[in-house]
Amino acid sequence: MPQGALLRSPGGLSAAQVFRLQGSVPASKLRARLAQLLTACARDPEDRVVTLVTLSLAALDGHDAYDELAGALGKDAPLPRRNGDDVMRSTQADVLVQVAAGDVEARLWPLRRAVDALRGIATLEEELQGGRIGKGREPFGFVDGVRAPTPEEVRDVVTIPRGKAAGATWLFYQRWQQRLELFASLRDRAQENVMGITRDGGEMPNAPKDSHVTLAREYHRGVAGAFIRRGFPIRSWGEEGLAFLAAAKDPRAFALALDIMLGVAGPPDALLRYAYPVGGGLYVAPPSAEWLSATGASTRL
Numbered sequence: 001m002p003q004g005a006l007l008r009s010p011g012g013l014s015a016a017q018v019f020r021l022q023g024s025v026p027a028s029k030l031r032a033r034l035a036q037l038l039t040a041c042a043r044d045p046e047d048r049v050v051t052l053v054t055l056s057l058a059a060l061d062g063h064d065a066y067d068e069l070a071g072a073l074g075k076d077a078p079l080p081r082r083n084g085d086d087v088m089r090s091t092q093a094d095v096l097v098q099v100a101a102g103d104v105e106a107r108l109w110p111l112r113r114a115v116d117a118l119r120g121i122a123t124l125e126e127e128l129q130g131g132r133i134g135k136g137r138e139p140f141g142f143v144d145g146v147r148a149p150t151p152e153e154v155r156d157v158v159t160i161p162r163g164k165a166a167g168a169t170w171l172f173y174q175r176w177q178q179r180l181e182l183f184a185s186l187r188d189r190a191q192e193n194v195m196g197i198t199r200d201g202g203e204m205p206n207a208p209k210d211s212h213v214t215l216a217r218e219y220h221r222g223v224a225g226a227f228i229r230r231g232f233p234i235r236s237w238g239e240e241g242l243a244f245l246a247a248a249k250d251p252r253a254f255a256l257a258l259d260i261m262l263g264v265a266g267p268p269d270a271l272l273r274y275a276y277p278v279g280g281g282l283y284v285a286p287p288s289a290e291w292l293s294a295t296g297a298s299t300r301l
């Protein structure tokens with residue numbers, strides 16, 4: 001079973017935090033703290049908030065599943081990614097926490113808890129607050145999350161089925177900035193040509209080949225390209241964008257998607273003229289606190 005937070009999203013308020021481990025702190029210490037955080041976050045009797053706790057592959061060094069996870073990733077991490085001069089850079093850190101809450105106060109709790117849990121060993125590098133996961137309208141005004149996957153579909157797409165990493169999930173994160181003014185200067189039809197769907201999520205029979213959804217469907221329909229999107233719109237100091245988050249059992253799905261966006265084997269995604277990625281990285285969602293503590297005696301705290 002994947003971490004429970006991957007299957008539920010109780011409300012319209014999201015948040016994400018990214019932490020970086022401080023220099024000489026052993027990965028096993030981070031994992032012990034995260035196991036406590038996972039246990040604490042699982043106890044929300046009123047069901048007002050869910051918290052997804054993830055960590056980098058590097059932070060799993062010494063864990064029983066490390067070799068299998070590293071083998072599945074191979075040498076091709078999704079970020080950094082480039083095609084000629086176009087580069088999507090990596091800001092890979094060590095912990096990513098994603099929160100979905102029903103009200104503002106409930107959203108604050110896990111954010112405070114995570115900072116407390118990691119005090120003295122990791123530094124908060126990013127904190128984003130925004131809207132609903134995969135529903136509603138993204139900042140350009142297009143309906144997002146046209147069809148929400150069922151819990152069974154999520155389980156099937158995101159859960160590593162066997163081996164020492166069974167139950168774990170890869171989580172890809174990329175923060176996007178959207179050029180709202182530039183996009184707004186396009187006529188309605190031209191905007192739809194960029195996205196490849198109508199504003200309300202309707203089909204466009206003759207959508208341009210480089211439109212976002214047309215290109216996305218090229219890989220997304222196949223098993224190898226399958227991931228579940230769980231991003232949310234963000235706004236901070238007048239800047240808007242998307243915290244793109246996606247979960248999969250096969251980490252190669254993300255590299256494939258980004259290569260197609262960058263136009264490695266065809267036209268680049270038209271969306272890249274109106275939005276650009278700021279950074280991101282790849283994380284692993286452990287299935288449980290117990291799994292996180294399953295390390296050889298030499299690295300156990």
Ligand code: HEM
Pocket residue numbers: 138140142143144145146147174176177178195197201212213216217220221241242244254257258271275276
């Ligand atoms: C600013 C960045 C982005 C914006 C504004 C955006 C917006 C959208 C919108 C409006 C849709 C159609 C509605 C829906 O199905 O939810 C969509 C679909 C999709 N997007 Fe994005 N997206 C962004 C980045 C990305 C990235 C980075 C990826 C992959 C790495 C991606 C992959 C997809 C996929 C797979 C679909 C579903 C296509 C389908 O099967 O119909 N998007 N996106």
